[in-house]
Amino acid sequence: AQKVTQAQTEISVVEKEDVTLDCVYETRDTTYYLFWYKQPPSGELVFLIRRNSFDEQNEISGRYSWNFQKSTSSFNFTITASQVVDSAVYFCALSEAGYSTLTFGKGTMLLVSP
Amino acid sequence: DADVTQTPRNRITKTGKRIMLECSQTKGHDRMYWYRQDPGLGLRLIYYSFDVKDINKGEISDGYSVSRQAQAKFSLSLESAIPNQTALYFCATSGLGQRSGGEGANVLTFGAGSRLTVL
Numbered sequence: 458a459q460k461v462t463q464a465q466t467e468i469s470v471v472e473k474e475d476v477t478l479d480c481v482y483e484t485r486d487t488t489y490y491l492f493w494y495k496q497p498p499s500g501e502l503v504f505l506i507r508r509n510s511f512d513e514q515n516e517i518s519g520r521y522s523w524n525f526q527k528s529t530s531s532f533n534f535t536i537t538a539s540q541v542v543d544s545a546v547y548f549c550a551l552s553e554a555g556y557s558t559l560t561f562g563k564g565t566m567l568l569v570s571p
Numbered sequence: 572d573a574d575v576t577q578t579p580r581n582r583i584t585k586t587g588k589r590i591m592l593e594c595s596q597t598k599g600h601d602r603m604y605w606y607r608q609d610p611g612l613g614l615r616l617i618y619y620s621f622d623v624k625d626i627n628k629g630e631i632s633d634g635y636s637v638s639r640q641a642q643a644k645f646s647l648s649l650e651s652a653i654p655n656q657t658a659l660y661f662c663a664t665s666g667l668g669q670r671s672g673g674e675g676a677n678v679l680t681f682g683a684g685s686r687l688t689v690l
Binding site: 463466490492500501502504507548552558559560561562563564 | 604606611612613614615616619629659661663677678679680681683684
């Protein structure tokens with residue numbers, strides 16, 4: 458069975474601080490996808506990134522970066538120089554090869570104060 | 572118009588009533604899903620459908636049923652609503668799965684959510 462753990466329930470930072478959101482996953486498949494979604498206070502779910510299990514290259518997109526490490530089954534998300542608009546709940550998710558149902562973690566609420 | 576549209580957006584009902592949440596999409600995706608979000612529990616899969624004739628139970632299907640009326644429409648029903656079904660419900664769609672190798676494979680596009688309160 459697949460499982461996603463986001464151990465940090467809530468994180469509070471001050472604007473311009475860097476923050477890392479942790480995600481640890483469990484799967485028996487050797488081929489799988491990992492995702493991050495953002496849910497701002499308005500409630501919609503916004504896709505941020507998808508990573509294939511066979512591609513361990515880290516990715517950077519503006520202030521966002523993702524660190525995928527198979528050895529520790531982790532897919533962590535870092536926001537550099539956080540802004541108030543980054544305040545949201547962030548979900549990590551996993552889908553196994555051949556399926557498109559996603560298993561989500563419980564989410565991490567990030568609060569960025571001015 | 573939104574790619575994935577959910578109706579109603581908000582609904583308050585009483586215990587024992589039958590409720591239907593509707594979802595329609597214009598993305599042309601074959602795959603559709605219903606998820607439920609509860610505070611502190613993340614999103615949990617209720618039902619999913621890979622095409623019009625396909626219905627599959629998810630993690631928490633008890634108390635729910637679904638209907639895939641067309642490729643673009645996927646409805647979730649609560650035959651007899653109970654208070655612990657109070658939650659935020661999301662419909663989602665996706666294109667072909669991992670086998671397609673497509674850029675959007677397995678990426679879910681979500682509707683705006685339907686907030687259901689059962690009194």
